[in-house]
Amino acid sequence: MVNAINDALDIKLAEDKSVIVYGEDVGVEGGVFRVTEGLQQKYGVERVFDSPLAESGIVGTAIGMAVAGMRPVVEMQFCGFVYPAFNQIISHAARMRNRSRGQLETPMVIRMPYGGGINALEHHSESMEAIFGHIPGLKVVAPSTPHDAKGMLISAIESNDTILFMEPKRIYRAIKQEVADGKFTIPLGKANVLAQGKDVTIVSFGAMIREVQKAMVMAKEAGISVELIDLRSIYPIDRETIAKSVRKTGRIITVTEGPKSFGLGAEISQIAIEEAFLHLEAPPARVSGFDVIVPLPKGEHHYMQDPYKIFYEIEKIVKY
Amino acid sequence: MVNAINDALDIKLAEDKSVIVYGEDVGVEGGVFRVTEGLQQKYGVERVFDSPLAESGIVGTAIGMAVAGMRPVVEMQFCGFVYPAFNQIISHAARMRNRSRGQLETPMVIRMPYGGGINALEHHSESMEAIFGHIPGLKVVAPSTPHDAKGMLISAIESNDTILFMEPKRIYRAIKQEVADGKFTIPLGKANVLAQGKDVTIVSFGAMIREVQKAMVMAKEAGISVELIDLRSIYPIDRETIAKSVRKTGRIITVTEGPKSFGLGAEISQIAIEEAFLHLEAPPARVSGFDVIVPLPKGEHHYMQDPYKIFYEIEKIVKY
């Protein structure tokens, strides 16, 4: 996935001079995950560069650049370090267009590796998509494969809206996939049905997709047919795809990494009951993180979704 | 309510030297809403004072004071200005205890007027409780009456947890109520059943309670019996009280001011389906803000919940 993202940046840097890339250590170093490797050498320090260590500064200046006609793509080094930029995101990046009645736009992308499972220090393992999904004016997306990462990032850069682009760092290098060369886009806001099934719908995104797929193997053995939806877009949510699926299966489970309360799961469940109440055979369920801080590595396995946990819920909902 | 909050602060300042109160303009001026009026004169500038204009600074220093044994009660001047402090809240105030395995505590209260309906400028009318409810380690509460405000604030100051205390500024001076003199507390984390009913449960909190009560008059005329739950506490949520009620009524509506997606309503609906799926006669519904930025005063009426909107949903859910 790292290469796919790098490729997307490369393509957009090459074709559009208004695209620039910056953030902490993204220049010479190529980012702590090497996502921007080689780009400074190729496009120069004016287009790909290290910023001072200040997230509000990074996002705030990007807003200014965007308003002035550029398309900045900035990086938050880790999910836990986006919060100093929170005010700029919620008060400006997400509002400039509405505030100015469409006169000013902020076509910018905030890239951010998110999620756990990499044996990291505190603040490096969070998945707080629900907070960002709740911010009016922002769009929030997360790919689950290298192919999606490339196509979605190109779409994000070309969008005139402000996009928070969440990258599942856990699978940065885990999934090997041939990704088509050259430019292609994947529309933002549409979910992707990864597997057709009839007994239960599972909605997930990002790194959790892989865990769900493992659980699906168990489910298959148990004779349970699972329909898997990769959200791709956290906000806006593709209600139609979810509705259609749950009307068919009558059962829905969300699988996410973030804390449970006020999380993504509740929103999806609500959509299911709004759209398919009379089709429901069991209460929409959520497999999520606990309402706790992601434990340090030695305790993280307690927190993260293991395929068994997902299968456990599949069994429960089918037996309900 | 302003007087009740002032009274609670006065009581705690008088009885506990470790309590101090600060924030922007809370000293000489007594706060822009006069909530802290007279307290500096009474307790001196070392205990009640103006801070520099910096919200991260206010919350961050309060964390330090709390860790060192004090009980700071700090004010964010308006709901829209808490975001510069977001990193300190999510990364430290909500985590110091967990991080240090209980060795360090942050007994502190962040007071914040929230919500719309006061004809204010941008950023002065928001209700983003869902974002804060999603933060592990934080407790979030909101009173709906002067009596509750006083008892809950005293509880909050005495709690050893970090409490975000959301004050419904719209009814700061709107509700006249005799509040008992002297000290009393109201336990945090428990909801309050304000009206018994049998046809539908409405869950709400803060300034919206009054709007629901107006809608209940219409409902009564229409022969619909509404059970009204004032959440009081956003996190933790009192599941038991909600569950009991919805098992009885079979129908539930949440009424909140914040944006719809990933909001409070979805969480309450999820609780209802988890706890009372087989009792449900209709899909749990939500009356919430749109997924937009609260419009400036001339457009705010489009956004805010009017009693008709609530009654509209009551009718719909009963007829479902």
Add this chain to the structure above:
Amino acid sequence: MFNEYNPIDNKVFQIIDDKGKVINKAMMPAVSDEKLLKAYKDMLFARTADLQIVSYQRQGRIYTYPPNYGQEAISGAVGAIIGDNDWLVPAFREMGAMLAKGVTLKELFLYFMGYEDGSKFQNAKKTLPISVPIASQLLHAAGIGYEIKYNKKDEVVFAFVGDGGTSEGDFHEAVNFAGVWKVPVVFIIQNNQYGISTPTRMQTASESLAIKAVAYGVKGIKVDGNDYFAMYKAVEESVKACKNGEGPVLIEAVTYRKGAHTTSDDPTKYRTKEEEQQWESKDPLRRLKLYLEAKKLWSEKEEEKIIPQYKEEVDRQFIEAENYGPYPKEDVFKYLYAEMPDDLKEQEKEYERFLQWKASKVK
């Protein structure tokens, strides 16, 4: 100039005294009589509008409004210098500069009456809307500065903040980024002595606000912000330095907020009549007027004649704003996104259905 008035020495840059007399001839900017007169009239117009708004507010015809009263020379000087291609990044107390960019009074009125349309700025290019979250706008200015440098344009950004705003982290990050990037931004701190009720000395222990420039390795200067000539000269030199590639400049403009913080504020709670009186003689319009009168460029008579015209114009625009009409419900939804989410469209439709239902109920 920046060496002579290095903020480390804590000098205040001044050109005229309280009586409008030139005390620093060497630094006097070359401004034609005509331009000067225009500047004075623009400031007078701004003040007239400002005072009138306060009275509208008392009549309940407008919501909260933050008066510029007493601070007109700062926006006046910027307004006289700013070009069509320069950017204006205001806080919320820069009426003069906004008018100079082509924002209309009517738009400002609309904004403070509670219409987002007031931030559309139909005739003003390169002007950001009023920024309510204190100091946050300064970062936008630094970013815009980057764009100017990146595209090698001959432009500058003027960015405003209050004394209180210098305490925010964003102030620090903005001037710091601009310093590292060496971008053409003139940061102007309107030090009007208060942030609502909080006096500047409770914001910082530093000797001045201008001296904070040192922390970012950028040029800084402390200017008498009630001295039109000093402000003009400081801004002019700052623009020169910016366009010369010398990086940003931080101007502390010392002034006094003669009015309330906003129309809902009561300054008698936190400051004395004596203090207010002390600043009376430093009033920027008064000083410029004394200068102009001495040069026979202006007279009380002319002023008496023109003010009613201004009032009329203000009133005309105000009434236009008052009659702006209802707030279309589409406007609640349609501007958030370039590409509007389906669910948001559905929310709008559902709202429409509710309104129809309501109409059927309440008639």
Add this chain to the structure above:
Amino acid sequence: MFNEYNPIDNKVFQIIDDKGKVINKAMMPAVSDEKLLKAYKDMLFARTADLQIVSYQRQGRIYTYPPNYGQEAISGAVGAIIGDNDWLVPAFREMGAMLAKGVTLKELFLYFMGYEDGSKFQNAKKTLPISVPIASQLLHAAGIGYEIKYNKKDEVVFAFVGDGGTSEGDFHEAVNFAGVWKVPVVFIIQNNQYGISTPTRMQTASESLAIKAVAYGVKGIKVDGNDYFAMYKAVEESVKACKNGEGPVLIEAVTYRKGAHTTSDDPTKYRTKEEEQQWESKDPLRRLKLYLEAKKLWSEKEEEKIIPQYKEEVDRQFIEAENYGPYPKEDVFKYLYAEMPDDLKEQEKEYERFLQWKASKVK
């Protein structure tokens, strides 16, 4: 001292040169031979531990670790001075100061192995855990400083941040609050020339980091952070000033991160061998050792004898940490709240049910 080394003049405070020779006798702190020797040994112990951890990490026995290598004199000086009642507010590269407060190596190992228990600090009072979000901890220090002043205690706070950290808004707000409140905090910037791969000159255009003190009206000084005596003296004088009610002090300690940023970083990507070599002669241990050897207080022989003992001790504590055992699942839940929410209790119970189910499946 703070006048003599006013950061505006951009002097660096030094006492010994690269050869360990005293070049500033007047400023030499009074430290007994015994204390000095202890300090050297503490630093040597820290370095031994540090180098060993890097090798543990290579063996896959510990996760990411940020070495202190080359920066030991800074924490060493603070460690020698900090009292039981003083507070330590670390960033994450202050091993020496933490050990001096009573934190054990084992605890640090536990932390970097991935146990929160490593932040319990059973024997260290008034020590905050490692703070990962850059610069955020400085505000806690300012708040603690307020408590000290409020309760009229005779204590100081030592707060650390890196050069990169000075770019964050929280750095600004923290030193500013401390300045306004005049509270006893010694802020120490470990300027090790890099924030991960980003050199200090890309963090700020200011002449030095110490000069930022001017922006807050507080004392500041730029110190050779690889000169133990200079650091000692600067810290000693800062404590004096703090306790004397003169408010906070900002120390820029100039040093060099000889190791990688963390064990997952590769510095050859962004800096040259030559640069690394240039700093070799400035190594803080080397310089202090030369001084001690000249005074016949220490010898290579003694060093060769003691290092294996240190290694053994480090290994002993490391192995203790390695055998710490599994992470109890209760620990995931129980420390978040003083009063645990019912639903969280239920989440724990449900997890227990799942584990039982899983046990029944996977056996």
